Every structure is written in C-alpha cells, then in structure tokens.
Amino acid sequence: MHTVTAWSTTAQADIENSEILLERKILDYTYQFYNTGDSLWIVALMPENAKIAFRTAFAMNNCFEVVNLFDDEDTIVFVLDSRLGSYEVRVNFPDKSSPLLHYTTTFKANIPLMIPFWPRDIIPLTENGTIENTSGKIHMEQFGSRSGLLFASITKPKTGSFFYFQNLTSLSEYCEATQTESKNTVGGDWPEIGFQLPITDKLPLPADKTFTISDAYIVLETEILEETSAICEHFLNNLVKIYKVLQQPRIEYHNWPEIAQNVVIDLSQNKGAWTQKNGIPYLNAYLCDYETPAESMVQLAVLSPYSEYGKWSGQKHSLYDDLINGLPAFYDPKINCINRWLPALADKLDNSEEQKKEMVMDSWYLHHPLMNLARLALHGDKTAEKLLLDSIDYAIKVAHHFKYKWPVFYDMETLKIIKKETAPGKGGERDVSGAYAHLMLLAFKVTKEKRYVNEAEKAAKKLTELGLNILYQANNTAFAAGALLELYKITNKKLYLEISYTCLTGLFKNIQLYDCRYGFGKNYTNFFSIFPLNNAPYTAAYEELEVYAALSEYFIQAKDVEILPSLKTLIPEFIKYAVNRIAYYYPPKLPKEMLSEEVKTGELQADLWVPLEDLYNGWEQSGQVGQEVYGAGMAFGIVPRQYIKIDEDFLIFIDYPHQFTKRGKSVTIHLDGDKDMTCNLKVIKLSKSKIDFKVLQDNEMLKAHKKTAKMHEYEISGQALIKIQW
Known part of the structure; x- marks a missing residue:
C-alpha cells in the first residue's frame, strides 16, 4: 500500500459522489468531467472500464462555482469562479485518429497570491477500493529542465499506459512573474503523479492578470508495457503524436558561413586559445587556461570538423597544419597509443581532479580522439591514419581487459580501475561500448579488416544488458x-x-522540448536542446554539436532501412532546431548581462567567437564553466552539412538532413523526413552577377515566401524531391 496526502486520499470518493457535468466519447475512450468542490477533474474511462483522473484546476482551499460551460464539437470550455480568482479550462481533442486529450488552464487572481503548495494532477482510480492500493511503473519522467513528460503503465488494476506531456513553454509568464522555474515540475511518487505548479517562495502571483498554469497533453493506451523495445517504440510514437500538435517556435536563420569565418579568425589570432611546447602550438581546452596540459581530444575535436569545412570551402588555412603537426607528440610509447595528455607536459598536471593525473584515463576520452583520427584518415590524411593504426590495438586490449564494460577512470599502464562507477549501483560509462563499436566500424572502413566488425558486434551486445539505461x-x-x-x-x-x-x-x-521564455532563457531559443548527461543542469556546446552531427549521419545511413516512422519526424526536426539554436553558444550572440562574471576555468571574452561550455535557461547565468575552445568547431561542422556551394555564385541552405546531386546547371535534393512537417530552404547569392533560378518541389514550381536582393526563402515539405535549376 502506498502512502498518500490529504489532497488525494478522498479524490476517488469525491469523484464518485459528484455528478457528471459533461461526457465526451472519443473512439473507444470516454471522458467524464466532474466538479468535486476544490477540483475540476477529467476522468478517462479506458475500453475495459479502467479509469484514470486528471485534475485540470485546483481551487486552493476554496470551492469552485461553474459559471459557464461551453461545448461545441471542437472545444469544451469551463469558466470557474472561486473567492481567490477566476479560472478557465479549455479542453480539446486535437487528433481525431487517437485518444489524445489536451487541456489548458488559466487563472486570474483577485489579489496578489503566494502559492506554497499545489497537488499533482494525475490520480489512477480503482473499480473497488482506494487509490493507495493501485500500482504502476513509471518508465520516464522529467529531470531538471528536460521536457515536462511522464510515461507510465498502470499495473494494478490492469489499466494500460499513458503518456503525459506538460507544455512548459506556456508556463513562462507565470515563472517570469513569480521568479520560479519549470524544472522538476512533472513526476511525483505513485499514486500521486503528474504536474505540480511551481510554488512561489520569492514573489506573489500578481492580481488581475491571466496566467496559464497548465497546458497538458495526454495519450492513453490499453497496453501495459514491459519490454524495453516496446517501451521505446511507444515512447517515440507518443512523443511524435504530441509534437505534431504542439505550437513550435519560429526558426531564426544564422549566417553560418560568416560565423565560421569569424571562428577561424578568432581561433587563429587569439593567444588565449593556444599554448606551445617544443615550438609547436596546441589548443587549450578552455580560453586562457594555460595551467592544464594540452589534450589530444581538444586538438582533434576542432581539427576533424575543420577538415570537413576546408574541403567544403576549398580554402587552406594554417590552422589545419598547426593542429595536424602537433598530433604525433601525443603518441606515448609506454602504452603504444596516443595519450589524453601531451606527454611532454604531463608534469603540469596538478592532481586537482581524479583524472588530472599522469596516465589516468577517462574511458570515453580514449576512444574519442581515435574516432576523429579515423575520420581524418578516411579523408586521406596519412598522419592521422598512422596514429590510428599505431594506437588501435591498445584500445582493443583495454576492451578485452574490461570485457567491454568500461569503468569511469583507470590507469593506462596497469589498467587498474581508479573509479569503477559513476554513482553507487549505476555502473561505469555505460555507452562507451557503443562508442567503441563506432570506432571499430570506422577502423573497418579505413582498413577493410573484418576483425574490427567482430569487435563492434561483441561490444554492441553488451548494450542489451542495460535496458533503458544506456545513456x-x-x-x-x-x-x-x-x-x-x-x-x-x-x-x-x-x-x-x-x-x-x-x-x-x-x-x-x-x-528540452519547450522554449524557456523567462529569466535569462528568454534571450535565446532553447527549444529541442539536448543535455550532455542524464543529470546535467546545463546544455553543453560540444556534446550538442556531436549529437547533431551523429544524428545527421544516422539519418543518411537509414535511407535504405525501414526505420520507425517516428524517427523520420524527430531526427530531422531536432536537426532543424539545432541549426537554429546552437549559434547561441557563441557569446557575441548573447546579451552581456546573462554571461557569468565568475568563470571556473580560464577567462570569458564576450566578443570572441569561441563558444561557452554551458548554457542555462531560467534564472542562472551562462558560461560559468568557461569558454570551450574544443567546441569552437561547431560552425565547421554545420556549414558542410547544411549548405550546398554552387561555385562562387550562390549557396543553397537547407535545415533538414538531405542528400543532393549536382548535374550541370541543376541540383536535386532528396528529403526523407515527415511529409506533415516543413523545413526551410534558402538560395543565397554570393556574386553580383544576375542569376535566374527556379525551385521545384515534386515537379511543381515553388514561390519564394520572402525575397531580398541576396536571398530567396522557401518553406518546403519534410519529405520531397527538390530541384533547383539556373
């Protein structure tokens, strides 16, 4: 039996003793509306008569009077009065092909109000008995600033599953007015689960202004999900159902080729980005951090995307030579592998952190530089190929020693484990076996040796033991x-x-599938951002770039595979927003007041095109960790993936993953996303010469929705064949 609070213990009896205000049937599901005095409930009856209740409004120590009830085929509206203020609850069912419930609740207070408590809004009901005797399995719930979602199965009584999504964008005005935050608002302890309005402990909610206090979407299913594969498939499908009816923020275009040029200039000219040893320059990890020795990961994190950008632009810059010439010095003959730290500077390690010791390796740091060496080798760089092939057997030796389950830190010479788990009972760096498999497949592409595929398979199989806990x-x-x-x-x-x-x-x-429009978060678009770790409080520049690049490649690799339809929505949409959003890691794009005055590592120069490591939304300043030089390759990674260069005459920009072919005076672009979604295409003139062109989508002429002398802009389908002729 579960323990429940006073706000839920009588909920079932209150509902049973109240009259039905209204009933609506959608497919095999029935939705009943009840006013129980201090709460307005929607009770969903599942096909087998199991029930789950959603509290749409809470009167806060008062009773509701239903002032008005409006009902047409599209929308149900309840206007409620209490002594503290007035509420409006709007209910609709935006997708007639599924039992998708959506309700939005607004509140206008009569006097300024402090709100020290708010009950959760989901209660599982029983046929006979009480809610504390119900049981369920929460598959996923919000952590920190991530999406306000909760995905669960009700196992007693055998009810089914539900996917709950609170659109936290709508809560921004409330958070701005009360100096509260929307993080950790969706969750709870069974059976009291769902959304909890942030409590006010600084400022009261102002009077005489209407605020949205809930904007919830719910997908109901009859299945109780147990297998990992089923949970994942239903999660992705349900997320797409809600995504398609969400209002998504507008896209802002950033001139990435210009940003890339700014980065090249600042990176090559700013002394704070570099250190030197034996006459060779090396990039610092953080701006003006001269105390930490140079790291192989840092050099390659910039060099690998820069090589792609150099190939795209056709320009040669000394940056490439400076970085490639420094790589051989990272090779450590003691272990027959490149080391994390530059061996010649290892005596500078100050032991201030567990990994800041000579020969201590953070497991993912071993594989990451080797992946980038493999990418450079595939682009034809012989220095990179030699370093990769001289180091790869050490990586395989380590994998065999740890049986493809890597700890957090280990000694590179003895392979003694220094730190086994990320947290007690959580295991080591769980997804490194997947990164290792990726490295092995890259080595296979370089060498064509089958042993690398065998290694990749052995590592990949270890991921099956982790269930949902791979990341x-x-x-x-x-x-x-x-x-x-x-x-x-x-x-x-x-x-x-x-x-x-x-x-x-x-x-x-x-x-984070919402746009935080309060505090410092309102200064930049943060919709669809991804966090580097499960418990990270901020999003991070380099990890976002790599996820963006990896998912771009995933989508291209999937062109001959029947992947889940939901991924044809989510991956291209993630990429579209990433291209729109991650420019804001560069501090010149942000107002100075949102930049941290204290920096953990190095210095922060607000006018420099070197990204912040950390972007916070809400009330915290960003850049607290520092400016990460190793993240400076963001622009170098984006330009070759999203821009097609047509000689020196014009660029074609498209913010979806795509493949293209150029023949004579035409370019054909294949888009394989979701036909219900749209993306942006721009034709950008580079020269003064007059070029006439036409854009066709599936053989139909498209008209630009916006034109300037330099740019023509089009909105195109997520699944289409685009032809540009000139």
Whole structure:
C-alpha cells in the first residue's frame, strides 16, 4: 500500500459522489468531467472500464462555482469562479485518429497570491477500493529542465499506459512573474503523479492578470508495457503524436558561413586559445587556461570538423597544419597509443581532479580522439591514419581487459580501475561500448579488416544488458545509435536495430522540448536542446554539436532501412532546431548581462567567437564553466552539412538532413523526413552577377515566401524531391 496526502486520499470518493457535468466519447475512450468542490477533474474511462483522473484546476482551499460551460464539437470550455480568482479550462481533442486529450488552464487572481503548495494532477482510480492500493511503473519522467513528460503503465488494476506531456513553454509568464522555474515540475511518487505548479517562495502571483498554469497533453493506451523495445517504440510514437500538435517556435536563420569565418579568425589570432611546447602550438581546452596540459581530444575535436569545412570551402588555412603537426607528440610509447595528455607536459598536471593525473584515463576520452583520427584518415590524411593504426590495438586490449564494460577512470599502464562507477549501483560509462563499436566500424572502413566488425558486434551486445539505461554521455550514445544501425545493415540482425532505437530513446528523453521564455532563457531559443548527461543542469556546446552531427549521419545511413516512422519526424526536426539554436553558444550572440562574471576555468571574452561550455535557461547565468575552445568547431561542422556551394555564385541552405546531386546547371535534393512537417530552404547569392533560378518541389514550381536582393526563402515539405535549376 502506498502512502498518500490529504489532497488525494478522498479524490476517488469525491469523484464518485459528484455528478457528471459533461461526457465526451472519443473512439473507444470516454471522458467524464466532474466538479468535486476544490477540483475540476477529467476522468478517462479506458475500453475495459479502467479509469484514470486528471485534475485540470485546483481551487486552493476554496470551492469552485461553474459559471459557464461551453461545448461545441471542437472545444469544451469551463469558466470557474472561486473567492481567490477566476479560472478557465479549455479542453480539446486535437487528433481525431487517437485518444489524445489536451487541456489548458488559466487563472486570474483577485489579489496578489503566494502559492506554497499545489497537488499533482494525475490520480489512477480503482473499480473497488482506494487509490493507495493501485500500482504502476513509471518508465520516464522529467529531470531538471528536460521536457515536462511522464510515461507510465498502470499495473494494478490492469489499466494500460499513458503518456503525459506538460507544455512548459506556456508556463513562462507565470515563472517570469513569480521568479520560479519549470524544472522538476512533472513526476511525483505513485499514486500521486503528474504536474505540480511551481510554488512561489520569492514573489506573489500578481492580481488581475491571466496566467496559464497548465497546458497538458495526454495519450492513453490499453497496453501495459514491459519490454524495453516496446517501451521505446511507444515512447517515440507518443512523443511524435504530441509534437505534431504542439505550437513550435519560429526558426531564426544564422549566417553560418560568416560565423565560421569569424571562428577561424578568432581561433587563429587569439593567444588565449593556444599554448606551445617544443615550438609547436596546441589548443587549450578552455580560453586562457594555460595551467592544464594540452589534450589530444581538444586538438582533434576542432581539427576533424575543420577538415570537413576546408574541403567544403576549398580554402587552406594554417590552422589545419598547426593542429595536424602537433598530433604525433601525443603518441606515448609506454602504452603504444596516443595519450589524453601531451606527454611532454604531463608534469603540469596538478592532481586537482581524479583524472588530472599522469596516465589516468577517462574511458570515453580514449576512444574519442581515435574516432576523429579515423575520420581524418578516411579523408586521406596519412598522419592521422598512422596514429590510428599505431594506437588501435591498445584500445582493443583495454576492451578485452574490461570485457567491454568500461569503468569511469583507470590507469593506462596497469589498467587498474581508479573509479569503477559513476554513482553507487549505476555502473561505469555505460555507452562507451557503443562508442567503441563506432570506432571499430570506422577502423573497418579505413582498413577493410573484418576483425574490427567482430569487435563492434561483441561490444554492441553488451548494450542489451542495460535496458533503458544506456545513456551516460549524449554524444557517445548518439555514436552508439549510428554504429548499431550500421551493424544491422552489415549483419541483418534485428537486435542491433532495436538497441539503436533504445539509444535514440535515451537521447529524446534527455531533451528540452519547450522554449524557456523567462529569466535569462528568454534571450535565446532553447527549444529541442539536448543535455550532455542524464543529470546535467546545463546544455553543453560540444556534446550538442556531436549529437547533431551523429544524428545527421544516422539519418543518411537509414535511407535504405525501414526505420520507425517516428524517427523520420524527430531526427530531422531536432536537426532543424539545432541549426537554429546552437549559434547561441557563441557569446557575441548573447546579451552581456546573462554571461557569468565568475568563470571556473580560464577567462570569458564576450566578443570572441569561441563558444561557452554551458548554457542555462531560467534564472542562472551562462558560461560559468568557461569558454570551450574544443567546441569552437561547431560552425565547421554545420556549414558542410547544411549548405550546398554552387561555385562562387550562390549557396543553397537547407535545415533538414538531405542528400543532393549536382548535374550541370541543376541540383536535386532528396528529403526523407515527415511529409506533415516543413523545413526551410534558402538560395543565397554570393556574386553580383544576375542569376535566374527556379525551385521545384515534386515537379511543381515553388514561390519564394520572402525575397531580398541576396536571398530567396522557401518553406518546403519534410519529405520531397527538390530541384533547383539556373
């Protein structure tokens, strides 16, 4: 039996003893509306007569009077009065093909009010008995600033499952007025679960102004979900059902080629970005951090996307040579592998953190530089290829030693574990086996040696033991998803495709699917941002870039695979918003007042095109960790993926993943997303010469919705064949 509070213990009896105000049937589901005095409830009756109740409004120590009830085929509206203020509850069913319930509640207080408590809004009901005797399994719930969602199955009585989504964008005005936050608002302890309005402990809710205090979407299902694969598939499907009826924020275009040029100039000219040893320059991890030795990961994190950008632009810059020339010095003959720290500077490690010691390796840091070496090798760089092949056997030796289950820290010489688990009982860096599989498949592409595919398979199978708990670090999980998709294509084993979906579910439950428009969050678009770790309080520049790049590649690799339809919505939409959003990591894009005055590492220069590590929404300032030089490659990664360069005449920009072919005076672009969604295409003139062109979508002429002398803008379908002719 569960313990319940006074606000829920009588809820079932109150509902049973109240009259039905209204009843609405949608497909096999019936929705009944009750006023129980201090609450307005919607009770959903499932096909087998099981029930679940949603509290749409709470009168706060008062009783409701239903002043007006409006009902047409589209919308039901309750106007409620209490002594404290007036409420309006609007209910609709936006998708007639599924039992998707949506209700929005607004409140206008008569006097300024402090709100020290608010009850959760979901209560499972029983046929006979009380709610404390119900049982359920919460599959996912909100953590921190992530999406306000809760996905659960009610197992006693055997009711089914529900997917609850609170649109926290709508809560922004409330949070701005009361100096509260929308983080950790959706969750709870069974059986009192759902959304809890943030309590006011600083400022009262002002009088005589209407605020949205709930904006909830609910998908009901009769199935009780137990298997990981079923939970993942239903999670992704339900997320898409709600995403398609959500109002999404507008897209703001950023001139990424110009940003890339700014980054090249600042990165090459700012002395705070560099340190030097034996006459060779190395990038610092953070701006003006001269105390920490150079790291191989940092050099390659910029060099790898820069090589893509250099190939796209056709320009050669000394930045490439400076970085590639410094790489061989990271090779450590003591272990026959490149090291994390530059061996010649290892004596500068101050032991201030567990990993800031010579020969201590953070597991994912071993694989990450090797992946980028492999990418450079595939682009034809012989220095990178030699370093990769000289180091890869050490990585395999470590994998065998740890049986493909990596700890957090270990000694590179002895392989002694220094820190086994991220937290007690949580295991080590769980998704590293997926990152290792990705590295092995890259090595296979470089060498064509089958042993690397065998290694990838052995590592991938370890992920099956983790259920929903694969994600340790978002970029590693994204690489893992891609590796598993490739293994499925190589072996045709469905298991790998299913684990790939589990990885993607881990990513999409770790996003913020709302726009925080209060505090410092209102200064930039943060819709669809992804957090680097499950418990990270901020989003991080480099991890966001890598997830963006990995999912772009995933979508291209999936062109010959029948992936879940939900992924054809979520992945392209994530990419569209990433291209729109991650420019805000560069401090020149932000107002100075939202930048932290104290910086943990190095210095912060607000006019420099080097990204902040950390972006917070809400009331916290950003850049508290520092300006991460290793994240400076964001623009270099985005430009080649989203811009098609047509000689020196014009650029074609498209914010969806795509593939294109150029023949003579035409470009054909294939989009394989969701036909119900749209993306943005821009034709940007570079030269003064007059170029006439036409844009066709599925052989029909498109008209630009906006034109200037330099740019023509189009809105196109997420699934289409686009032709541009000039």
